[in-house]
Amino acid sequence: MTATAVNLYLVGFMGTGKSTVGRLLARQLGLRFLDSDHEIERKQGKAVAKIFAEDGEATFRALEREFIELGHPEHGAIVACGGGLVVPPGMLELLHRRGVVICMHAPIETILQRTMRTSHRPLLQVVNPEQRLRELYAQREEIYRRTGTMVLTDKRPMREIAAHVLRVYRLEAAHFKK
Numbered sequence: 001m002t003a004t005a006v007n008l009y010l011v012g013f014m015g016t017g018k019s020t021v022g023r024l025l026a027r028q029l030g031l032r033f034l035d036s037d038h039e040i041e042r043k044q045g046k047a048v049a050k051i052f053a054e055d056g057e058a059t060f061r062a063l064e065r066e067f068i069e070l071g072h073p074e075h076g077a078i079v080a081c082g083g084g085l086v087v088p089p090g091m092l093e094l095l096h097r098r099g100v101v102i103c104m105h106a107p108i109e110t111i112l113q114r115t116m117r118t119s120h121r122p123l124l125q126v127v128n129p130e131q132r133l134r135e136l137y138a139q140r141e142e143i144y145r146r147t148g149t150m151v152l153t154d155k156r157p158m159r160e161i162a163a164h165v166l167r168v169y170r171l172e173a174a175h176f177k178k
Contacts, residue, residue, distance in 0.1 A: 006173040007099030008078045015114035016104035017153040018080040100172040103147040106154040
């Protein structure tokens with residue numbers, strides 16, 4: 001792949017494998033890997049959880065938009081997007097203008113298994129994280145289904161998931177018009 005390769009945006013709910021698959025494909029294709037949450041943390045000098053706590057979710061969503069508009073290369077990048085990045089109006093359309101968008105998907109039961117043992121997810125820092133996770137999933141599922149191609153990440157080997165994403169990316173990148 002070249003530095004002018006069409007960007008790939010991996011979207012979907014937390015715990016669906018966006019970062020894992022993104023890193024694997026970036027190495028495979030020789031593209032730059034970026035995690036939107038990590039890039040925001042680096043630029044702000046504080047963790048996403050701290051941004052949520054001190055500045056609120058609206059500020060964080062504005063930082064996500066700024067990252068997509070101005071904070072990464074126009075070509076040659078694979079971006080693992082935060083789970084809520086596509087939720088605000090206009091964000092999905094912005095991603096589609098900038099590159100190929102693929103949604104990583106897993107059933108709620110799998111996401112519960114993958115996320116309930118972590119402490120770095122600010123939206124789950126509540127009294128009942130399982131209930132909050134189910135509510136968020138229900139609110140966002142329809143948005144994720146509108147993103148475009150969905151790749152199921154449940155009960156599949158990582159190599160198979162990455163190969164599937166790569167096939168979809170190559171097909172859609174070949175027809176991408178900026």
